[in-house]
Amino acid sequence: MSQRLRWRNSRQSLRRRLLTTLLVPLTALLLLNSLITYIGALIYANHVHDVNLVNDTVTLVQMMATKSPDGRVSPQAQFLLEYEPEGRNYFSVFSARHGLVAGNPVLKPPGGLFIDGTRPQLYDVQIERHALRAASIQMANPREPGDQLEVTVAETLRDRRLEARQILLLSIPAQALLIIAAFLLVWLGVSTGLRQLEPLTNQLANREHDLAPIGDAQVPVEILPLTRTIDGLFARLRGMLALHERFIADAAHQLRTPLAGLSVHAERAQASSDQATIKDALNHIQRLILRANRTSSQLLALTRAQTAEHEIGDTERLDLAAVIPELVGQRVHEALAADIDLGYDGPTGPLWIEGDRHRLQEMLDNLIDNGLRYAGRGSLMTVSLERESNAICLAVEDNGPGVPPTWIERLGERFFRVPGSEEQGSGLGLAIVQRIAEWHNARVRYRSGSSGLGLRVEIVFPQARDA
Known part of the structure; x- marks a missing residue:
């Protein structure tokens, strides 16, 4: 006491x-x-x-x-x-x-x-x-x-x-x-x-789950900055709650099919004494587990990309001409395993931006994963860098089947998958790329490949001010 x-x-x-x-x-x-x-x-x-x-x-x-x-x-x-x-x-x-x-x-x-x-x-x-x-x-x-x-x-x-x-x-x-x-x-x-603060205090005390803005009505001018700051906090909380609710809904939606499949194939393995049937059921279970694991990982990555905001110390000066080749080199062995020729093309001089290395790596990994998944065996994939006025363009291009012009505008939407695609995916990869690009104040452009085949994804970064 x-x-x-x-x-x-x-x-x-x-x-x-x-x-x-x-x-x-x-x-x-x-x-x-x-x-x-x-x-x-x-x-x-x-x-x-x-x-x-x-x-x-x-x-x-x-x-x-x-x-x-x-x-x-x-x-x-x-x-x-x-x-x-x-x-x-x-x-x-x-x-x-x-x-x-x-x-x-x-x-x-x-x-x-x-x-x-x-x-x-x-x-x-x-x-x-x-x-x-x-x-x-x-x-x-x-x-x-x-x-x-x-x-x-x-x-x-x-x-x-x-x-x-x-x-x-x-x-x-x-x-x-x-x-x-x-x-x-x-x-x-x-x-x-x-x-005069008592009515405002009572109003806030009587709230339970209401995150509506306080507003400027009947608020003294001297504490308007405080109430507006509280309204901003409420808005961020509403956004976070909406993201959490969306994450729960998305997780339930995306994991329902793999979990149902797991249940079906587990019952098959339990009910059958045939070794071939049991092995086939276990193979399906393994693929479904990998799919559920990838989906949950991408859902978490999308949520992080959506909730992240710029703070002091988040960004640093990065030379894309040095960072991107290193990140591409880390994925070469996977491309070889998928029988895809992964290469890099860029200038020798430095290309400076203000960014975050870990987010850039996550964005590039999703672009490369998208190409490895949909370009097809024997395809060619190129990661390139080039200057555009006061901007720097990072592009990932492949010569695979590409995306019909009707659906290009929808690329980047959550859970959107091009109709007719045989590959199983979550439809979150390009959505994650879109959110990370927005975090860097960059623009994303989707185009057909330079030869008329495949897909070209371009991320245009603003150049560092003192570059």
Whole structure:
């Protein structure tokens, strides 16, 4: 029981994955929004303090012009200018002739800073490892005509940053509540959206042996690829079941006659004491067993050819000019035993295709078997290769009795045998050739022999692209 629970917990949840996928960006959005809020608050605090700093500088200038004509600053005014609860502020008054008049001697506008007497100039400065924001302005020395005073007021950045953090802390709860509300809405939307899959799930669960397509009606657009993939799977399953049913029907149809014959000749052998009759019955039984064995083998081969589909790695580059002579050579001894002259004719250069060697061998074996069976003793059979534009033609031709033009179009049909043929066959050989050729995207052509006699079967393969 615990193992089953662990297995369920280890399974992936679409709802959990969707919520996690949405929660991570929402959390990142909250952090980004907090950073933007802090930067905005800092910009606002800097603006407010800069305005106050400018006003303090102007106030100091006005005080010096009216109440302190000698440029001196009273201790009370100096205390107010430098007071800060957590540190200190700074000011300075420099005379062009006499140097420092009042304030901190370190606080002096940097060289190259343009200062006029109309509006204080703002800039950043560092004193005693403290970052300061300063405002400087020039004024005429009321005590000495021709002398200029540089008045500077500076303050630390602590208050600015403190106000920015306070604004951020005030905004975070509201933003967090907004993100939580958005997450809850997303969770509700995901749960509601996933419930739309329940009718489809129930529909599939209620099916037993129904492989009809689901269709696109009442299916959300987002899962249409899934349902169409399932429909494709159903179609392949229907095709496989149809092939299996056809195989069973074909096997029952083709094996019924040999099995009936086996029963008859077995009864003959059992009922007779004549050795000649028993031997004849056993000979018939052996031929029927061979026929049933060949029929079952060809039925299996046809089923494999019909169910096979291209998959990655199924095909390879094959040189037919090297493969076909080798396969033909493997059948020479059978042709000699059947008193048939089997030969090969083809170019010396390579002929490349994309194919499967085992399927090519099965196809060529069926073509050669067809010739050995129906061409007749003393016949000539030739396997040839030749180029046709961007294609390669594999042909198997014999000079036997051939096939009347009326029946040529039906060659390749399952279980079709030319009427009047004395040879016993299953009618599956050329059907297997047809299916294997289709697997290779090749065309099959049936013609009379070049001399007007016999049968010529041509398989036209597309040439490999980079050949």
